[in-house]
Amino acid sequence: MREPLIFEMSKKGRKGYSLPECDVDKENLKKMIPEEYLRQKSPDLPQVSEPDLVRHFTRLSQRNLGIDTNFYPLGSCTMKYNPKVNEEIARLPGFRQIHPYQPQESVQGILKILYEMERLLCQISGMNKVSLQPAAGAHGELTSMMMIKAYYKERKEERNVVLIPDSSHGTNPASANFCGFQVKEIKSNREEEIDLNDLTKKINKEVAALMVTIPNTLGLFERNILKIAKIIHNEGSFLYLDGANLNALLGLVRPSDLGVDIMHFNLHKTFSTPHGGGGPGSGPIGAGEKLAPYLPIPLVEKGKEGYYLDYNRPKSIGKVRSFYGNIEVIIKAYCYLRSLGKEGLKEVSYNAILNANYLMKKLKKYFSLPYKGPCMHEFVLSGEDKEAKGIRTLDIAKRLLDYGFHPPTIYFPLIVKEALMIEPTETESKETLDAFILAMGQIKKEIKENPCLVKEAPCNLPISRLNEVKASRELKLRWEKNGV
Numbered sequence: 001m002r003e004p005l006i007f008e009m010s011k012k013g014r015k016g017y018s019l020p021e022c023d024v025d026k027e028n029l030k031k032m033i034p035e036e037y038l039r040q041k042s043p044d045l046p047q048v049s050e051p052d053l054v055r056h057f058t059r060l061s062q063r064n065l066g067i068d069t070n071f072y073p074l075g076s077c078t079m080k081y082n083p084k085v086n087e088e089i090a091r092l093p094g095f096r097q098i099h100p101y102q103p104q105e106s107v108q109g110i111l112k113i114l115y116e117m118e119r120l121l122c123q124i125s126g127m128n129k130v131s132l133q134p135a136a137g138a139h140g141e142l143t144s145m146m147m148i149k150a151y152y153k154e155r156k157e158e159r160n161v162v163l164i165p166d167s168s169h170g171t172n173p174a175s176a177n178f179c180g181f182q183v184k185e186i187k188s189n190r191e192e193e194i195d196l197n198d199l200t201k202k203i204n205k206e207v208a209a210l211m212v213t214i215p216n217t218l219g220l221f222e223r224n225i226l227k228i229a230k231i232i233h234n235e236g237s238f239l240y241l242d243g244a245n246l247n248a249l250l251g252l253v254r255p256s257d258l259g260v261d262i263m264h265f266n267l268h269k270t271f272s273t274p275h276g277g278g279g280p281g282s283g284p285i286g287a288g289e290k291l292a293p294y295l296p297i298p299l300v301e302k303g304k305e306g307y308y309l310d311y312n313r314p315k316s317i318g319k320v321r322s323f324y325g326n327i328e329v330i331i332k333a334y335c336y337l338r339s340l341g342k343e344g345l346k347e348v349s350y351n352a353i354l355n356a357n358y359l360m361k362k363l364k365k366y367f368s369l370p371y372k373g374p375c376m377h378e379f380v381l382s383g384e385d386k387e388a389k390g391i392r393t394l395d396i397a398k399r400l401l402d403y404g405f406h407p408p409t410i411y412f413p414l415i416v417k418e419a420l421m422i423e424p425t426e427t428e429s430k431e432t433l434d435a436f437i438l439a440m441g442q443i444k445k446e447i448k449e450n451p452c453l454v455k456e457a458p459c460n461l462p463i464s465r466l467n468e469v470k471a472s473r474e475l476k477l478r479w480e481k482n483g484v
């Protein structure tokens with residue numbers, strides 16, 4: 001099963017194309033490009049036939065576990081099935097061939113979609129206004145922090161602290177810090193929710209915002225959120241919602257009703273769109289009345305003569321992304337929203353919650369659950385096993401690959417030892433969930449009876465256990481012929 005490198009398959013003179021003789025006079029390259037930029041030697045490119053090339057890359061592509069081939073319960077990431085029809089629509093020539101600098105009257109169609117998308121997200125969240133510009137969740141967080149900073153700067157209030165719970169996603173402290181805020185951590189209580197005593201101790205007039213995630217990264221709804229909002233607002237600070245877990249709230253809870261002042265959406269998670277492996281994503285932000293004037297420019301508005309881009313927003317922090325954001329992701333999310341409708345979206349959340357609770361109930365027989373249920377759309381187990389010394393969550397994750405499952409998120413959130421964070425999403429059937437439960441039970445048995453096997457996994461894949469530290473520290477991308 002060893003797949004050779006494409007360089008190793010190379011045979012001199014073999015080609016994957018055939019073109020007629022060139023019938024125009026050759027130009028000397030040196031006339032067009034300064035000599036210093038021209039390479040001295042031709043590159044040593046692989047020479048292979050078209051079928052060999054196609055087979056090589058098709059085989060490589062099949063070595064990946066993806067949402068179209070395998071169950072992918074990657075907690076926090078919401079790896080749900082992406083309806084292919086949305087891909088088709090986003091690829092229609094009318095969308096694909098427009099230019100961002102075309103006159104507005106010639107792109108009324110896409111402006112209408114952006115306008116409606118902003119309003120749909122307002123309805124879902126209860127926020128006053130939405131900007132579709134940020135390119136991902138983390139970018140939405142940063143944009144929001146910049147807006148909060150601009151708000152206090154205008155009021156000449158010195159507020160340099162952002163409070164963040166210890167269960168939060170790493171991008172939260174990173175975004176706040178990147179924006180120049182000092183990050184202070186809020187502890188979780190025994191129920192793994194925000195500790196109100198710790199919050200009360202740390203809130204003061206220096207605090208610009210509290211960043212919360214609902215449901216939190218353990219998949220639990222913050223039951224004290226109304227009290228938390230009150231504590232924050234009484235001090236004149238803002239409540240920021242990391243909306244990455246919105247998959248559990250659609251049509252059930254409106255963030256504005258929880259006291260949220262500003263939030264981001266992850267269109268690529270909640271509203272489908274293939275993601276992972278680097279994007280593209282889309283992280284719109286929604287703001288309540290106080291912060292809406294600071295949203296990035298332009299927003300899409302509707303006037304007498306049609307839809308237009310509104311740049312006349314004097315308090316705006318400016319632009320945070322070229323053009324208007326990742327348009328094709330927005331189109332896919334728009335199609336997803338329109339095809340499901342209000343009732344369909346509610347069903348998404350109900351089924352996501354149902355699937356997660358089913359898995360949680362079945363899996364806690366095998367691995368320990370660090371809190372009492374029920375959960376929302378995801379849950380966290382601990383892979384720690386007092387009897388099976390030396391077996392770690394990493395081993396369980398690697399063994400799952402042998403059973404044909406993409407592993408869950410591991411070692412996050414940080415507050416659970418040996419965390420296994422599982423999010424099945426609503427698009428999985430009971431049969432798939434049962435197959436996963438069976439595999440997890442089997443692995444638990446192997447840990448007892450044959451721990452060495454689990455320690456060495458994956459055993460049935462073309463590549464066995466990697467030294468991940470070495471692989472990332474000594475990344476080797478260059479093919480060397482005879483070590484040269």
Ligand SMILES: *Cc1c(COP(=O)(O)O)cnc(C)c1O
Pocket residue numbers: 076077136137138139169171172213217242244245266281283
């Ligand atoms: C994914 C995620 C983010 C960051 O979003 P990106 O779109 O990956 O930048 C932030 N918070 C939580 C809880 C997440 O799951």
